[in-house]
Amino acid sequence: MGNVILPPDIDTPRYIYDIKLLKTTLAALRKAAANPAYRLHYAVKANCEPQILRIIAETGIGADTVSGGEIRMAIDAGFAPEKICFAGVGKTDAEIDFALSTGVGCFNVESVEELQIIAGRARQAHRTAAVALRVNPDIDAHTHHYITTGLAENKFGIDRRLLDKALAIVAESEYLRLRGLHFHIGSQITDNTPFAILCERINRLQDEYNNRGIFFETINVGGGLGIDYDDPAANPIPDFSGLFNVIDSNFALRPGQEIHFELGRSIVGQCGTLLTRVLYVKHGFEKKFAIVDAGFTDLIRPALYQAVHRIENISTEYTDTDIYDVVGPICESTDTFATDLRLPITHRGDFLAIRSAGAYGSSMAMQYNGRSLPASYFAE
Ligand code: LLP
Numbered sequence: 001m002g003n004v005i006l007p008p009d010i011d012t013p014r015y016i017y018d019i020k021l022l023k024t025t026l027a028a029l030r031k032a033a034a035n036p037a038y039r040l041h042y043a044v045k046a047n048c049e050p051q052i053l054r055i056i057a058e059t060g061i062g063a064d065t066v067s068g069g070e071i072r073m074a075i076d077a078g079f080a081p082e083k084i085c086f087a088g089v090g091k092t093d094a095e096i097d098f099a100l101s102t103g104v105g106c107f108n109v110e111s112v113e114e115l116q117i118i119a120g121r122a123r124q125a126h127r128t129a130a131v132a133l134r135v136n137p138d139i140d141a142h143t144h145h146y147i148t149t150g151l152a153e154n155k156f157g158i159d160r161r162l163l164d165k166a167l168a169i170v171a172e173s174e175y176l177r178l179r180g181l182h183f184h185i186g187s188q189i190t191d192n193t194p195f196a197i198l199c200e201r202i203n204r205l206q207d208e209y210n211n212r213g214i215f216f217e218t219i220n221v222g223g224g225l226g227i228d229y230d231d232p233a234a235n236p237i238p239d240f241s242g243l244f245n246v247i248d249s250n251f252a253l254r255p256g257q258e259i260h261f262e263l264g265r266s267i268v269g270q271c272g273t274l275l276t277r278v279l280y281v282k283h284g285f286e287k288k289f290a291i292v293d294a295g296f297t298d299l300i301r302p303a304l305y306q307a308v309h310r311i312e313n314i315s316t317e318y319t320d321t322d323i324y325d326v327v328g329p330i331c332e333s334t335d336t337f338a339t340d341l342r343l344p345i346t347h348r349g350d351f352l353a354i355r356s357a358g359a360y361g362s363s364m365a366m367q368y369n370g371r372s373l374p375a376s377y378f379a380e
Contacts, residue, residue, distance in 0.1 A: 006377070012277045012351070013294035014375045015362050017052065022271040022358075025237055026059050029267065032240035037253055039260045041085060043223050044070045046264030046359040047272065051378050053077030056267065062105070064223070064262035068095035071102060081105070085220070085262065087134070087182070089114075089155055093121060100127045107131045108182045108220065112162055115169050115176070122175035129175060132220055132260075133158055133166050134182040137201045141186030141194045141224065144305045156184070160205075167214065180258075181205070184222025187265060192246040195221070199250035206254065220260035221247065227269040229309060232356045238266040265359035272358025274299050274309075274374070278350045279329070288324050290346050295328030296335045298374040299354060299361045303334040309357060313343050315350040326352065330369050 006016065033040055041062040044053065048070065054077045057063075062083030063074040074084050086099045087108035096118055099107065109115050109131050122129040136157030158166050170176045183202065185194055202219060209216070225243050228235035247259065276294035301307035311326055321342050328335040337354060346352075365373050 005379070006275070010275070010377065011375060012275050013292075013298045014275050014377055015049075015357065016273045016275050016353075017049070017358065017376060017378045018271045018273070019051075019055065019378055019380050021236055022052065022055060022268065025267060025271065026056065028237045029240050029263070030059060030061075032244050033261075035244065035248060035259070037257060037259050038244075039083075039218070039258050041083070041260060041262040042267055043262045043264030044074055045363060047268040047361070048073050048363050049376055050077055051376075052268060053079075064108075064264075065104075068092075068098045071095075071099055071104060075102060085132070085260075087262075091118075093117065096121045097125065100125045100129060103127075105130060106179050106218075108134050109166070110134050110157060112158065112166050112169065115166055119169065119173040119176050123173075127175070128177050130177045130179045131170060132179045132182040132218060133163065133170075134184070135160060135163060135205070137183050137185060137198055139185045139194055139197050139201065141189050142191060143186045143188050143224075143226075144307075157182075178216070180216035180218035180220065180260075182220040182222070182260075184220075184262070185224060187224050188226040189224040190226035192242055195224075195243060195246045196250045199247060199252075203250075203252045206252065210254070215254065216257070218258045218260055219251075220262065221251075223261065223263045223265070225263055225266040227266055227356060227359075229307070229356045232270050232310060236270045238270070240266065267359075269356050269359035272356075272361055274354040274357040274361060275377075276352050276354065278346055278348055278352060280348060281324075281346055288322060290324040290326045290343070290352070292326060292328055292337070292352055294337075294354070294374070295330040295369070295371065296332070297330060297366050297368050297371045298328075299337075299357055300364050300366070301357075301360060302337050303332075309337065310355040311338050311341060311343070312353045312355070313346050313350050314353045316344045316346065318345040320345050322346070330371075 041064040043064045057078035063079040066088035082105040084104045089110045134157040276292040280291040282289040296303040326338040
């Protein structure tokens with residue numbers, strides 16, 4: 001939002017989206033993903049603002065969705081149904097029926113039990129469901145434990161030991177078609193080593209199955225590429241090439257095979273800023289609090305994952321600084337955006353910009369305490 005000009009009477013709290021940065025990020029992603037075997041998808045859960053979805057859909061990439069609602073949003077925004085994957089551990093029968101009716105390209109299946117239900121619903125609908133079986137690779141992504149997904153203890157994916165059973169169900173059903181395997185190890189991954197380990201695990205698994213005459217037309221390696229929350233101005237574009245180089249050098253691609261990616265945070269994270277106004281500067285005996293009009297209802301990441309977002313006072317001319325806790329108005333102690341943060345001397349009415357809030361910000365907003373959902377502003 002560095003260069004974005006805001007209307008002077010803008011209401012807060014409000015997400016400000018830097019659409020130019022979003023487009024530059026998408027261009028960088030597409031340039032880095034030069035390998036013809038790659039198929040890119042956007043993880044809609046990261047940000048489902050229709051304007052954002054439309055811009056991403058225009059690039060022609062696919063969508064990774066986790067509910068009937070997300071499938072609807074993706075189609076409305078212009079994503080081609082055959083490029084939509086439908087994932088999620090708890091798909092309802094109604095969502096499965098809806099996905100079948102729209103002709104989504106792939107169901108990412110999370111359990112043997114779910115596979116049997118999809119086969120049944122597809123039979124009833126006289127449709128074929130293309131499936132990718134999500135395998136739990138048991139890899140530690142070294143990210144916050146609330147957003148790691150590829151460990152055996154997590155609820156996600158089919159245990160490796162049940163994969164044969166799942167494959168047999170697919171082979172037996174005339175309403176299921178095997179597309180391949182799906183993996184996802186976690187989110188906000190800033191060291192690429194876990195991706196290299198994932199490739200090795202996939203290679204070994206493929207060797208084993210290829211020897212038995214079973215081939216996978218697609219391998220989905222998930223999302224998870226991290227962004228720089230500490231210094232977003234220095235690193236507005238994530239290191240897409242770093243991720244793709246690790247995949248290219250470690251993944252043993254089979255002839256004709258596609259590698260699928262489903263990136264969320266790295267596409268939209270840096271283009272969003274949560275703009276908030278200081279309501280009060282409260283002088284306690286121990287601390288000074290900058291009480292702002294945004295709360296965890298607008299951006300829950302600090303409260304839920306102890307996430308640290310860079311916060312800047314964009315109103316003040318002061319160069320003198322002081323130390324503040326930046327807190328919201330919600331009746332919970334976790335409604336804190338920063339503790340002991342050094343800011344320029346801050347006053348009531350100042351705008352604070354909470355950076356890197358484009359991913360898992362507005363899409364996770366809620367109405368606790370009778371609050372309104374945060375508004376958005378799209379700056380071209
Ligand atoms: N694929 C699957 C199967 C996923 O579960 C996720 C994210 C993605 C792709 C996209 O991952 P990304 O590229 O955005 O890392 N709310 C948390 C993050 C939760 C991620 C959930 N799954 C946060 O704010 O950090």
